[in-house]
Amino acid sequence: KAGVTQTPRYLIKTRGQQVTLSCSPISGHRSVSWYQQTPGQGLQFLFEYFSETQRNKGNFPGRFSGRQFSNSRSEMNVSTLELGDSALYLCASSLGKDTDTQYFGPGTRLTVL
Amino acid sequence: EDQVTQSPEALRLQEGESSSLNCSYTVSGLRGLFWYRQDPGKGPEFLFTLYSAGEEKEKERLKATLTKKESFLHITAPKPEDSATYLCAFNSGGSNYKLTFGKGTLLTVNP
Numbered sequence: 545k546a547g548v549t550q551t552p553r554y555l556i557k558t559r560g561q562q563v564t565l566s567c568s569p570i571s572g573h574r575s576v577s578w579y580q581q582t583p584g585q586g587l588q589f590l591f592e593y594f595s596e597t598q599r600n601k602g603n604f605p606g607r608f609s610g611r612q613f614s615n616s617r618s619e620m621n622v623s624t625l626e627l628g629d630s631a632l633y634l635c636a637s638s639l640g641k642d643t644d645t646q647y648f649g650p651g652t653r654l655t656v657l
Numbered sequence: 658e659d660q661v662t663q664s665p666e667a668l669r670l671q672e673g674e675s676s677s678l679n680c681s682y683t684v685s686g687l688r689g690l691f692w693y694r695q696d697p698g699k700g701p702e703f704l705f706t707l708y709s710a711g712e713e714k715e716k717e718r719l720k721a722t723l724t725k726k727e728s729f730l731h732i733t734a735p736k737p738e739d740s741a742t743y744l745c746a747f748n749s750g751g752s753n754y755k756l757t758f759g760k761g762t763l764l765t766v767n768p
Contacts, residue, residue, distance in 0.1 A: 548700075577755065587701075587744070589755040600754045634700050642688045642750045643708065648700035 545571060548637050548649035556655045562623040565652045569616050569637030576618040577646060578610060581632040590633075593618055594640050622654075630656045659684040659749050663759035670735055670766050678730040678762045680745035688750035690728050692721050695742045695761070704730075704743075735766045 549568045557563050569576050578590040589602040593612035610620040616637075622629055632653050636646035661682040670676055682690070689708055693701035705714045707723040714721050718739065720731040730743055742763050746756040 575754065579756075579758075586760045587746075587756075587758040589757070592754045594754070602755065632698075636756075640754075642748050642754055645689075645691065645703055645706050646756060647703055648693070650700045651698075653698070 548635055548647055550633075550635050550649040550652050552652060553650065554653045554655075556657065557625050558657050559625055559627060561625050562621065563625060563654060564619055564621045565633055565635075565654075567618045567620075567635030567637075567649060569618070569635075570647055573637035573639055573647075574616050575638045575640040575644070575646075576612055576616065577636045577638075578618070578620050579634045579636065580604070581634055581651070582630075587634070590620065625656045627656050630654060659747070659757055661745060661747055661757055661759040663743075663745055663762050665762060666760065667763040668765070670732075670764070672736055672766055672768050673734045675731070675733045675735070677732070678743055678764070680728040680730070680759055681726060682728070682745075682747055683726075684747055684749045684757075686750050688748040690723055691746045691748075691756065692728070692730055693744045693746065695744055701744055732764070735764075737766050737768050740764055740766045 575594045577592040581587045592600040607623045612618045632651045634651045636648045638644040638646045664679045692704040695701045705721040710725045742761040744761045746758040
């Protein structure tokens with residue numbers, strides 16, 4: 545079974561621009577979660593979607609948004625990029641219960657100049 | 658507030674030298690304790706899920722255990738390829754579908 549895929553793998557943007565990252569979950573998984581990983585803060589939860597509905601949101605500004613499509617694929621968008629948004633953005637998928645294991649993709653490395 | 662602390666932050670072992678990594682947690686209602694391995698520049702790779710105190714799981718040289726306050730990842734006779742950052746995380750339920758992660762333990766195994 546194919547794993548979680550994320551595109552693009554690397555991205556370089558400048559301050560003020562916006563970016564869209566994409567995630568395709570494991571086949572059959574209906575939950576997609578997004579995390580931001582930085583050296584200082586570690587892995588921090590952004591949001592989670594299940595059947596196109598956002599069920600949970602982390603403590604990030606409104607510049608960070610996401611959505612999920614009917615085929616469970618998900619996108620996250622960051623508008624008005626700041627230098628501090630440089631990070632590894634990770635997507636994880638699961639079947640959808642809070643006891644289910646989340647499986648992570650390879651991540652998208654975003655660099656903001 | 659729910660939180661998780663991993664120790665040590667970094668650990669250097671000689672090949673074959675067994676040790677344990679600690680994950681201490683404070684959570685009102687644990688729905689699952691997860692261990693992941695992460696190599697530089699890659700996404701976390703799932704290792705184990707533990708659900709209740711007393712539970713143990715093994716995979717090759719790794720064994721994870723769970724008590725009411727902490728989890729241990731025991732590494733027996735490690736090899737250089739076991740070098741990675743090991744992350745623990747929990748899900749506290751209550752309509753929380755997120756994982757709360759510790760900062761990780763960077764393990765280096767020297768040949």
